[in-house]
Amino acid sequence: MSAQMPEARSTEELKEKWVDKQEVLTGSDILLRSLVLEGVKCVFGYPGGAVLYIYDAMYGFKDFHHLLTRHEQGAIHAADGYARAAGEVGVCIATSGPGATNLVTGIATAYMDSTPLVVITGNVASTLIGTDAFQEADITGITMPITKHSYLVRSVDELPRIIHEAFHIANTGRKGPVLIDIPKDVSAAMTLFQPHTEPVALRGYNPRMMPNKLQVERLAEAISQAERPLILAGGGVVYSGGHEALLELVEKTGIPITTTLLGLGGFPSGNEHWLGMPGMHGTFASNMAIQESDLLISIGARFDDRVTGKLNGFAPKAKIAHIDIDPAEIGKNVKTDIPIVGDVKTVLELLNKSAKRAELADEWRSQLQQWKAEKPFRYKDEYKEDEVGLKPQWVVELLNETTKGEAIVTTDVGQHQMWAAQYYKFNKPRSWITSGGLGTMGFGLPSAIGAQMAQPERLVISINGDGGVQMCSQELAICAINNIPVKVVILNNQVLGMVRQWQELIYDNRYSHIDLSGSPDFVKLAEAYGVKGLRATTKEEARAVWQEALDTPGPVVIDFVVEKGENVYPMVQQGKTLDQMLMGDE
Amino acid sequence: MTNTTQTKHTIAISVNDQPGVLQRVSGLFGRRGFNIESITVGQSEEPGLSRMVIVSTGDDKTIEQIEKQLYKIIDVIKVVDLSANPMVGRELALIKVKSEPGTRPEIMGLVETFRAAVVDIGTHSLMVQVVGDTEKIDAMIELLSPYGIRELSRTGVTAMIRGNA
Numbered sequence: 001m002s003a004q005m006p007e008a009r010s011t012e013e014l015k016e017k018w019v020d021k022q023e024v025l026t027g028s029d030i031l032l033r034s035l036v037l038e039g040v041k042c043v044f045g046y047p048g049g050a051v052l053y054i055y056d057a058m059y060g061f062k063d064f065h066h067l068l069t070r071h072e073q074g075a076i077h078a079a080d081g082y083a084r085a086a087g088e089v090g091v092c093i094a095t096s097g098p099g100a101t102n103l104v105t106g107i108a109t110a111y112m113d114s115t116p117l118v119v120i121t122g123n124v125a126s127t128l129i130g131t132d133a134f135q136e137a138d139i140t141g142i143t144m145p146i147t148k149h150s151y152l153v154r155s156v157d158e159l160p161r162i163i164h165e166a167f168h169i170a171n172t173g174r175k176g177p178v179l180i181d182i183p184k185d186v187s188a189a190m191t192l193f194q195p196h197t198e199p200v201a202l203r204g205y206n207p208r209m210m211p212n213k214l215q216v217e218r219l220a221e222a223i224s225q226a227e228r229p230l231i232l233a234g235g236g237v238v239y240s241g242g243h244e245a246l247l248e249l250v251e252k253t254g255i256p257i258t259t260t261l262l263g264l265g266g267f268p269s270g271n272e273h274w275l276g277m278p279g280m281h282g283t284f285a286s287n288m289a290i291q292e293s294d295l296l297i298s299i300g301a302r303f304d305d306r307v308t309g310k311l312n313g314f315a316p317k318a319k320i321a322h323i324d325i326d327p328a329e330i331g332k333n334v335k336t337d338i339p340i341v342g343d344v345k346t347v348l349e350l351l352n353k354s355a356k357r358a359e360l361a362d363e364w365r366s367q368l369q370q371w372k373a374e375k376p377f378r379y380k381d382e383y384k385e386d387e388v389g390l391k392p393q394w395v396v397e398l399l400n401e402t403t404k405g406e407a408i409v410t411t412d413v414g415q416h417q418m419w420a421a422q423y424y425k426f427n428k429p430r431s432w433i434t435s436g437g438l439g440t441m442g443f444g445l446p447s448a449i450g451a452q453m454a455q456p457e458r459l460v461i462s463i464n465g466d467g468g469v470q471m472c473s474q475e476l477a478i479c480a481i482n483n484i485p486v487k488v489v490i491l492n493n494q495v496l497g498m499v500r501q502w503q504e505l506i507y508d509n510r511y512s513h514i515d516l517s518g519s520p521d522f523v524k525l526a527e528a529y530g531v532k533g534l535r536a537t538t539k540e541e542a543r544a545v546w547q548e549a550l551d552t553p554g555p556v557v558i559d560f561v562v563e564k565g566e567n568v569y570p571m572v573q574q575g576k577t578l579d580q581m582l583m584g585d586e
Numbered sequence: 587m588t589n590t591t592q593t594k595h596t597i598a599i600s601v602n603d604q605p606g607v608l609q610r611v612s613g614l615f616g617r618r619g620f621n622i623e624s625i626t627v628g629q630s631e632e633p634g635l636s637r638m639v640i641v642s643t644g645d646d647k648t649i650e651q652i653e654k655q656l657y658k659i660i661d662v663i664k665v666v667d668l669s670a671n672p673m674v675g676r677e678l679a680l681i682k683v684k685s686e687p688g689t690r691p692e693i694m695g696l697v698e699t700f701r702a703a704v705v706d707i708g709t710h711s712l713m714v715q716v717v718g719d720t721e722k723i724d725a726m727i728e729l730l731s732p733y734g735i736r737e738l739s740r741t742g743v744t745a746m747i748r749g750n751a
Contacts, residue, residue, distance in 0.1 A: 144610060145617050149660045152605070169660060204602065204663045328654035331647065 011039050014063060019195055027156040027187040028057035031120070032064050034163040037195055040091050041065060042082060042453050044075040048095025049135055050122030053187040067453065067482065070474040072099050074446040076106025076119065077472065081450030083115050084433045085408055085460075087241070089171050090450065093120045097135030100181075101142065105440055108146040110177040112437025113262060114239060116170040117177040118163075119147075125185040126154065140181050148176030156189040164196035173207025174326040175239055207325060211342030211350065219297065219321050219338050220354040226295035228317075228364040229255045232278065232307075235262030235436070236300015236324060238429040242345035243267065246299065249348055253358050256368045258286035260301050262436045265426035269405065275372055279307040280572050281418045284375035287570070287578040289368055293318045300324060300344040303333040304437065313577035323347050375583070377422045379566065389538040392416060392491040392562040396423035398546060399461060399489065407459040408433065408451050412444030412468030415497035418568040420463045442471030448486045449478055459487070459550075466492040466516055473525065479555035480530035487549050488531075488557045490522055493564045501567045505582070526557035535559040589646045594623070596668045596675055596745045597652065599638040600630060602661040610659050611638060620644065620652050624677070624742030635663060639744045641720075668745050675745035679723045680705075681714045684734035693733060700726050711736060719743075 014036055025033070031054060035043065042065045047055040058066055069075040072094040083090030090110075094103050100121040110117045124133040140150045149169050151162045159182075166178040223229055237246050237259075243266050250257050250273050258278045259267050267274055276283035278290055287309075290296065296318040301307070308314040311333060321338035322330050330339045340347055379393040396419050399407070405425040410433040411417040417434055426432050433451055435443040448462035469490050479486055496514040503511050526533030532552055536542040542560060549556040569584030601607045608627055615622050623641040630637035642652060649667060656665045668675070685693055693712055697704055702716035716726045720743060727738065 140606065141609065144606075144613050148658075202660060205660045326658070328651065328658055332651060 011037060015195070015197070018193070019197075023193055024190050025193045026053060026057065027159055027182065027189050027191075028053040030156065030159050030191070030193050031163065031182070031187065032057050032061055033193065034160050034195065035091060036063050037197065038163065038167045039088070042067060043091045043093060044069055044078040044082070044450065045093030046072050046075055046095070046099060048099045048122065050096035050124055050184045051093060051099075051187070053184065054093065054120075054122065054182075066093075067449075067478065069446065070477050071472065072102035073106055073442060074449075074472050074475040074478070076103045076117070077109070077440075077443050077446035078450035078453070078475070079117055079119075080106060080110050080115050080443075081410055081433050081447030082454045083110075083117060083450070084447070085430055085451035086454035087430060088454070089116045089118055089167055091118050091120065094122070095135065096121060096123045096139070096184075097137045099135075100137055100139035104143060104146070105438075105442075107143050107177050107179065109435050109438045109440045109443060111146045111148070113435065114175045114235065115177065116175040118166050118170055119177055119179045121179065121181050122187065123152070123181050123183045126183045127185065129183060140179060143179050146177070147179045148174075150179040150181065152181045153183065153186050156186050156191045159186070160194060160196040165200050165202065168200040169202075169205065173205070208327070208341050209325075209343040209346050211323075211340045211347045213350070215338055215340045216347065216350050217354060219340065220351060220356070222295055222319060222321065222338060223253055223255065223297075223358050224356055225360065226358055227360045228293045229253070229295040229297065229358050229361055230289050230293040230318075231255050231257040232260065232290070232296060232298045232301050233257060233263045233266055234260040234299065234301025235266070236344045237263055237266035240300065240325070240344040240346075241429075242300070242343075242348050243429045245345055245348035245352060247271070248352050249355060252352060253355050254361065254365065255297070255358055256289060256365060258282070258289060260304070260307055260436075261421055261434065263301060264421060265429045265432045268427045269425040270427060272369075275368060276377070277421055278578070279304075280309070281422065281568050281570065282307075282572075282578075283372070283377060284570060284581060284583070285368055285371040287572065287581060288371055290315050291317075291577070291579045295319050295321065297321045298323065299348070302329045305333075308333065309572045309578045309580075310575055379569075379584075383563075390536065390542060390560055390562045392493065392560070392566055393419050393423055394539065395489070395491060395542060395560045395562060396420055396463070398542060399463070400424045402546060402550065403459060403461070407431070407461045408448075408455060410434065410444050410448040410451055410460065410462045412464040412471075413439045413441045414465045414468060415493075415501065415566070415568050416463055416465045416491040418498075419491070422568075441468035444468055445472050445486070445488060446475045448488070449475060449484055452484050452486050460485075461487045461489055463489045463491065465497060466490055466494060466519055466522070467496045469522075470519065476526060476529040476531050476555070476557070483554050485552075485554050488526075488555065490557065490559050491562050492522065492559050493562050493566070494519070495564055497566070498568070504567070505571070506573065522557055522559040532556045533559065535561065537561045592643050592645055594641060594643050594669070595649050596673065596743060597640045597642060598666045598668050598745065599640065599656060599662060600635050600664040601638060601659075602663065603634050603636045604661050607636070607661045608638070610661060611640075611656065614655055614659065615640070615642070615652075618651070618655060620648065624740075626742045626744045628744070639668075639742075641743050666747075668747055671747045671751065672749070673745050673747050675719050675743045676717060677720060677723060677741050677743045678715065678717045679726070679738065679740045681716065681727065681730055681735060682711050682737040683714060683730045684710060684736055685712045686710060689733060693730070696726075696729055702726060
């Protein structure tokens, strides 16, 4: 199983070749060479009028690998999946106007989840900007609130510096998307290419890596005095590469740990101290632990409302310690007693030097173990005669068992996303790719394509609902054409399940516009794209077709027809505190 | 203990003199729900840097968030809450007030008391220029309104910390 990647020459070789012999090039050639020099291995994109010079430069440029998607949204989600799976900057290219605006959802997705992206858009020629020219859109203006930074390139001479800065900004500090808008005349203009490789010095941008040592000492002290300490670990652990240091901290101190949706994989799920995910659909043990804790240590997590429930009443007994690279997150939602600004990995390595076992927490540990054992995630694996013979939770358990938690899993958004988070047991970072902050439907399939390009040797499973998969299903074409062996799982309940769940529980069973029956036959849809399609409606069939999918070297769509009425539990309804969970068995 | 009462703050922001920087800053205030009472932008002592002065109202937590969020903008170099220090804050207003020849001396008397200036005289109006802190300008406007204000333009506050700081 391996997606095709061209055999690229090493960046070092190219650097030597290009740096020594300086040439006069077009802005487009400068762009491509600069991307290669930044170590970019794969770019996702879609051509159009304003980027014609750039695509012309790609023609025959063999050190540059570009994957043509079927929609710009597919391109940017793929770049996002690539970035999250590889731990590198993802890159996508689109043309001006509609090409650029089709990227907006993907940019916002990356911004909310702190994914490093460099997003390149063409624009109309400088002389036409501001005249409502054909396919003109003010994309730097439109995306200002959802980018970490953006550039409108005014001269070809600025291009090497801007590209170098953009990669630096995207991939340091709190990571995020950076947009580079290149007018058509700039991509055509010629100049002497002077590669920009020196370290970036920006006066207004100095992310703080090293924490205040005094605060770290205070935290170590607080740990030794805490009776009910708890770690709340988020995506920042994964992004900083701090997972090993986190494991060491937990082993050393014996502090129980809960990992947020984006933190899954940042800590091995098999570890005895792990309580699962907290929040709206989190475990009983995690949510009760937060509410009872006397020291809550947030590590690279930002107290999202889906994690905290009602803020006034969140962790009411706890002293809060908050470790984050972004100072603006500290104190934003929750009042913090021990603020620690710094890179998570750096902070944890420092903390590990002085932290000792939480001696006073033995009773607490056994209480949590009891909760964890008594109230795990559960569902009724029973079927009435008129019911479909498959529960979506069971399907995720099947995927987990057969792959031993070793796959890369991407998801779309909704019930299937929560079941995947609940029942797939991750052991490694960068194995779980989901749109947590923005909650973007349509993310699941293209992000899996990107993840597979980044990790050609790993098994990539994309878990989708029958709603979201239709928002970017056109990208099945890319899987077929490039033989990208993603296993596209559809938990097909013929309904917008999460909306149905809210309408059932909160809107008095008034089911408004959620019926998805009449969707295409997903097996035939797959086949139309040249992808193998399989279907299962019973456990037996499910086991068989899933095995067939795993044995298939190329991409496969597996349509699991599942029970329609299942709800995700536990559930903390909006406006409730974390201890007010609906368990689903009331 | 953090103060949750709403107070007025005058914030000075040094920014790179780049296209779009005003939009970045004002957009941030808009989307995060921070209010802007006035905003001024102009040159600073350093070439390449502009200085913005924003007057905003909020509790301590909001002001702290404003400062932190501003620092996340790459083109923002420095943020100072001037009102945490002894400061001088000044704005300028041009006020066109209705005035027939008969009321001129009366209005000019008011203007003189305020150390303001009449900068233009029309057949039926006077243009008054007043410089000072916000309260002084408010007072000038209040006193002139009985005569009928035809047009009013205020610059918004620009400010500095007193002394050598």
